[in-house]
Amino acid sequence: MAMVDAAERLNNVLALIAKAEEEAGRERGSVHLIAVSKTFAAEAIEPVLQAGHRLFGENRVQEATAKWPGLLDHYPDASVHLIGPLQTNKAKDAVALFDAVHSLDRERLAAALAKEIDKQGRRPELFVEVNTGEEEQKTGVSPKETAAFVGKCRSEFGLEISGLMCIPPFEEPPGPHFALLAKIAADCGVSNLSMGMSADFQTAIAFGATHVRIGTAIFGPRG
Numbered sequence: 001m002a003m004v005d006a007a008e009r010l011n012n013v014l015a016l017i018a019k020a021e022e023e024a025g026r027e028r029g030s031v032h033l034i035a036v037s038k039t040f041a042a043e044a045i046e047p048v049l050q051a052g053h054r055l056f057g058e059n060r061v062q063e064a065t066a067k068w069p070g071l072l073d074h075y076p077d078a079s080v081h082l083i084g085p086l087q088t089n090k091a092k093d094a095v096a097l098f099d100a101v102h103s104l105d106r107e108r109l110a111a112a113l114a115k116e117i118d119k120q121g122r123r124p125e126l127f128v129e130v131n132t133g134e135e136e137q138k139t140g141v142s143p144k145e146t147a148a149f150v151g152k153c154r155s156e157f158g159l160e161i162s163g164l165m166c167i168p169p170f171e172e173p174p175g176p177h178f179a180l181l182a183k184i185a186a187d188c189g190v191s192n193l194s195m196g197m198s199a200d201f202q203t204a205i206a207f208g209a210t211h212v213r214i215g216t217a218i219f220g221p222r223g
């Protein structure tokens, strides 16, 4: 029963994304759906894989390393993105498993990722996380420092930066934060925007999101 539900909710979300793309005058399929499977066991993820979905998001390296190798044995074309904070000492495991990291936000991490990318010959797509709300307790580069940080990632660490990511402050309307992220991305010359979650992905798509990260609307509430 629960299995049917996740696949149904997936199709529902895909239809809403298609509608938002159309309403925003965006090309059909221009928005990638990252199904955020954090906290859910492999058995809960499998029905979504069976339904044909291949792009997933996890927020913890250790949890993903325990869960995904087994799933990838059966679905080798699936990809997993790290959307949560990354400790420097986990850069090695992160580069080994993930196809993208959405939380690059400091030089020490850029250095650690560059070293592992060289060593392992794997190139996860990299997103710089921007703290658009300038919230003290939150990770991410401040908006005014983002262009310099992206430049440094490129010139000093030889990293290719694919896009920017943000998590707007919980209590604020997200639109202005999405608009700000899009503007900074244009200034930095990066084309991908990882923004929008279950509650606000349609708004994010209207502001140009290329990657939406959706958990609850697919897998249901987390325990």
Ligand SMILES: *Cc1c(COP(=O)(O)O)cnc(C)c1O
Residues within 6 Å of the ligand: 036, 038, 059, 083, 084, 167, 196, 197, 198, 199, 213, 214, 215, 216, 217
């Ligand atoms: C958990 C999480 C999501 C998904 O949130 P939902 O509200 O369940 O869609 C998206 N982005 C990040 C960074 C997350 O940690």
